[in-house]
Amino acid sequence: MKDFQLPSQILSYIENAESEILSLLKELAIIPAPSNNEDLRAKFCLDKFIEYGGKNAYIDEAKNVIFPINCENADDITVFCAHTDVVFPDTTPLPLFEDDEYLHCPGIGDDTTCLALLMLATKIAMQYNFTPKKGILIVANSGEEGLGNLKGIKQIIKDFPAIKRVYPFDGQYNAVVTKCVGSHRYSIDIQTEGGHSFGHFGNLSSIAVMSDFIYTLHQCSLPKKEGTKTTFNVGTVEGGTSVNTIAQSATFTYEYRSDDMQCMKYMQDFFNKTVKNIQGKYPEAKINITLIGDRPCGGNVDKNELTKMIDNAIFVCEKYSGISCKKTSGSTDCNIPMSLGIPAICLGSFIGSGAHTREEKVLKSSLITGLKITTHFLLSHFNN
The missing domain is CATH 3.30.70.360 (Alpha-Beta Plaits)
Known part of the structure; x- marks a missing residue:
C-alpha cells in the first residue's frame, strides 16, 4: 500500500471536489437515522450507490446497504464500511447550519462525514473503472451506536464468510483505533x-x-x-x-x-x-x-497482518494530513470481526469536535484531505 500512488487525474478531481463533498454531506446529514431506525438514510445511500454504478447494491435484513464488488465465489473479501446511525433519537430532519469554517449538525462527525466520503471514494473507483482482483464489500452499515449493538456488522460477518479484513471509517484522521473496547x-x-x-x-x-x-x-x-x-x-x-x-x-x-x-x-x-x-x-x-x-473486545488475530494494517493506515493518514496519527482504543464496528479472529482497524477522515452532542461540527477544510485518505485506502486495495 505504501507504494501505491493516487493517479494524478484522481488527485486533481479530489482537489476540485469541495462543492460536491459539501453538497452530499449536507443532504445526508439532515436525514434522521436513530439506531434501529436507519431506513431513510439507508434508502438514500442505496440510491446513491446505484447512481454511482452499483446496480447490484441492496439493503439486507439488518438495514445494511451492501455494495459487493467481485465478491461472488471470492475466497478473500475486504470490507470498507461506515455506519448510517447516529446517537440522536430525532425522527424529523436534523438541524444543520454552516459558517465560514464548519458544518454544524448532530451526528455530522459520527459518522456522517466518513460515510459521505466513503460513498464518494466509491464513486471515484467506479468512474475510473477500477476493478479489484479480490472481493471488495462497501457497506453503509446499521446499528453501530448504543443499543444498535453492532447488529449491522454482525450481519455482514455472518453473510460473507470469506471476509479476511475489515476497515470501518469512523472518527477523525488524527487517530487509528487499534484496540477494541x-x-x-x-x-x-x-x-x-x-x-x-x-x-x-x-x-x-x-x-x-x-x-x-x-x-x-x-x-x-x-x-x-x-x-x-x-x-x-x-x-x-x-x-x-x-x-x-x-x-x-x-x-x-x-x-x-x-x-x-x-x-x-x-x-x-x-x-x-x-x-x-x-x-x-x-x-x-x-x-x-x-x-x-x-x-466483545478483541480476540486472537494474526498479529503480523494487524500490524501491517495499522502501519498502512497511519502512513496514509499522515501522508495526506501532514499531522501525527496516534493509536487509540475504542468501541467500533471492529469489535465483532476482531472478537472472531478477523483483523480490523478503524480510521477516520475529517477533523472536528463535539461528537455525541448537538454542538457537533466538522472542519470544512479537512474534507478534501479526508477524501484523499479514503480514496487512497480504498483504491490501494483494488490494486492488490
Missing part, C-alpha cells in the same frame, strides 16, 4: 411494596434499594493491568411516583467497559457478586437484570 450494558429494574410516605413509613422503597445498589457498584476497585483501561458508568435513573409516595419501582442503567478480556471478566464477576449481595440484603425486593448491550 468491549462493554456489557444492563437495565436493572427494582420493585418493592412502596406505600404512603406517612401512613406506610418503614416500607421498603425501590429508590432506597437502587441507591444502595448504585453506591455499591461505585465501590469497585478497577483492575490494574498495564496497558489497559477499564471504566464503568451509571447512565440513567428513573423511579418513584411523587414526593409523598414510597417508591414501588425504580430502574437504572449500568455499563462497564474495557479493552482487555481479563479485565472484562473481572468487572463481570464484580457485577454478579454485587447483584447477589443486594438480593440477599433486600429479599423482599424483586430485582430484574436485563442485558441490553454486549460488545
Whole structure:
C-alpha cells in the first residue's frame, strides 16, 4: 500500500471536489437515522450507490446497504464500511447550519462525514473503472451506536464468510483505533411494596434499594493491568411516583467497559457478586437484570497482518494530513470481526469536535484531505 500512488487525474478531481463533498454531506446529514431506525438514510445511500454504478447494491435484513464488488465465489473479501446511525433519537430532519469554517449538525462527525466520503471514494473507483482482483464489500452499515449493538456488522460477518479484513471509517484522521473496547450494558429494574410516605413509613422503597445498589457498584476497585483501561458508568435513573409516595419501582442503567478480556471478566464477576449481595440484603425486593448491550473486545488475530494494517493506515493518514496519527482504543464496528479472529482497524477522515452532542461540527477544510485518505485506502486495495 505504501507504494501505491493516487493517479494524478484522481488527485486533481479530489482537489476540485469541495462543492460536491459539501453538497452530499449536507443532504445526508439532515436525514434522521436513530439506531434501529436507519431506513431513510439507508434508502438514500442505496440510491446513491446505484447512481454511482452499483446496480447490484441492496439493503439486507439488518438495514445494511451492501455494495459487493467481485465478491461472488471470492475466497478473500475486504470490507470498507461506515455506519448510517447516529446517537440522536430525532425522527424529523436534523438541524444543520454552516459558517465560514464548519458544518454544524448532530451526528455530522459520527459518522456522517466518513460515510459521505466513503460513498464518494466509491464513486471515484467506479468512474475510473477500477476493478479489484479480490472481493471488495462497501457497506453503509446499521446499528453501530448504543443499543444498535453492532447488529449491522454482525450481519455482514455472518453473510460473507470469506471476509479476511475489515476497515470501518469512523472518527477523525488524527487517530487509528487499534484496540477494541468491549462493554456489557444492563437495565436493572427494582420493585418493592412502596406505600404512603406517612401512613406506610418503614416500607421498603425501590429508590432506597437502587441507591444502595448504585453506591455499591461505585465501590469497585478497577483492575490494574498495564496497558489497559477499564471504566464503568451509571447512565440513567428513573423511579418513584411523587414526593409523598414510597417508591414501588425504580430502574437504572449500568455499563462497564474495557479493552482487555481479563479485565472484562473481572468487572463481570464484580457485577454478579454485587447483584447477589443486594438480593440477599433486600429479599423482599424483586430485582430484574436485563442485558441490553454486549460488545466483545478483541480476540486472537494474526498479529503480523494487524500490524501491517495499522502501519498502512497511519502512513496514509499522515501522508495526506501532514499531522501525527496516534493509536487509540475504542468501541467500533471492529469489535465483532476482531472478537472472531478477523483483523480490523478503524480510521477516520475529517477533523472536528463535539461528537455525541448537538454542538457537533466538522472542519470544512479537512474534507478534501479526508477524501484523499479514503480514496487512497480504498483504491490501494483494488490494486492488490
